[in-house]
Amino acid sequence: MESKNHWKGLIKSLGRHIDPEKEDQIECVKIEIENKVRKILKLVKIVDQGNRENRMKIKSNLTLQIEDFHERYQSLYSLYEDLRGEVRKNAFKDKSTSTSETIDEKPESERRMATDESKKMVLRKGDVQGSASILNSKIETLFAEKRNLEERMSKEAKELKRKNSELEGQILELEAISEQKDDHFSALTKTLEENEKGYMSRIEGLEAQAKESQLQINNLQTQKGDLEQLLLCKTQEGSSEAEDLMKQVNFLQLEGETMRSQKAELELQLEKKLKETSDYLIQIEDLNENLRKQTLNEQWIIEEKKGLKLQVEDLQLDVNSLNNEVHQSRIEKDELQRKISELQTDLSNKENQLSSQIASFEEHVKYLNTELDALQNERNRLTFELET
Secondary structure, eight states, X not given: OXXXXXXXXXXXXXXXXXXXHHHHHHHHHHHHHHHHHHHHHHHHHHTTOSOHHHHHHHHHHHHHHHHHHHHHHHHHHHHHHHHHHHHHHHHHHHHHXXXXXXXXXXXXXXXXXXXXXXXXXXXXHHHHHHHHHHHHHHHHHHHHHXXXXXHHHHHHHHHHHHHHHHHHHHHHHHHHHHHHHHHHHHHHHHHHHHHHHHHHHHHHHHXXXXXXXXXXXXXXXXXXXXXXXXXXXXXXXOHHHHHHHXXXXXXXXXXXXXXXXXXXXXXXXXXXXXHHHHHHHHHHHHHHHXXXXXXXXXXXXXXXXXXXXXXXXXHHHHHHHTTTOHHHHHHHHHHHHHHHHHHHHHHHHHHHHHHHHHHHHHHHHHHHHHHHHHHHHHHHHHHHHHHO
């Protein structure tokens, strides 16, 4: 019975030395640290798994967990120091205030129990410090790996920036070539417009000549009417003169019939030439339509250049994201270079096709010029024959 009361007294005495609230805080912090360690080890195992976005989230979470663990460890260490100071302070206070009370209650045994409890506290602190030291070592290793990864990512980012600059230079060259093509196309369009104006002027000249021929025919018909009227007058004056005049009238009638036949033939030729002129106008319209199509092709090339610029901007965004993921960036860089090569090949093919079509149009315009010159010569010849 006395032994039982003695142990109860010792436990009660030690309980006064330790703040139960702080002891609970220590236990909670220890549990939180153990949970943090398990989370950190789990994240370390899966840090290189999944896609780029997931890996970035895992690395960010791992950094936060490590920083939180460091704060928890500092808090635990501070609690142990506070608890140790309170035990010493309370033990000294209890010893000074209850010396007279404990002389008859076996003070040697009580002090021995207090000493043993203090040793246990020191051992527990040593265990925690050892675990914390191991975790600190792991944390330093993780930070070293993080620094190495950042250095590698920085080198890769610089290399990709250099290659991006080279790609931008190539795009500038393509833009310069495209501008030269645009200037050549504008000059060709201007030449075609001038030729079209020349054709319209020639057609107007032909129409004016046709009107002039019609006026001459009308004058001849008027003269014929005047002669017929004169013949009537002369018939009344005398029969002999009438016979002569009748002969003249017959001759003039024959001549008029001949002239009417020539007029009809000239009108047919004029209609034929006008039809040919209309055909040429249709061909000119077709050429204009082809030019409009070529203009659309040029606009498509410009849109493709804009697409290339957008792809370069996307590449710059990829370079920034490579600060967090090197391996994925290499794959994206290779894919982008392949696409740019394909686009450059397509652009070159389109430019070759455009050059071929422009050359074909120039040849066709020359042919139309030759045909119109021949038409003008034929028109001049017919006008000359009509006048003679």
